[in-house]
Amino acid sequence: MILISKYLVPRGYTGLAVFPFVFLKYRELKWDKVLINHEKIHLRQQLELFIFPFYILYFVEFLFRLIQFRNWKLAYRNISFEREAYKNEKDLNYLKSRSFWEFLKYY
Structure with missing residues (x-):
């Protein structure tokens, strides 16, 4: 279920997935298929x-990456969960063929 809330999505981000919801900062983002796929x-x-x-x-991984890179954005982008999502967000069929615990390949 997609919900719109500019207050729940942190500054600097456009979407947030908290099972079973996807929160988007702005209503027009509902039509951004790449963003929705990333959150899915x-x-x-x-x-x-x-x-x-x-x-x-x-x-925990974010804290480890923050110590490793000493940069908030770089730490965030290198979390294994984010690496998988960013790498595959443009493949709208990715979830159909994705293996179980696929994120482990991105550690």
């Missing part, structure tokens, strides 16, 4: 890790 990849990742562990791993 995150929803699949969350399901595979039974939701709550996904957020723990995401946060």
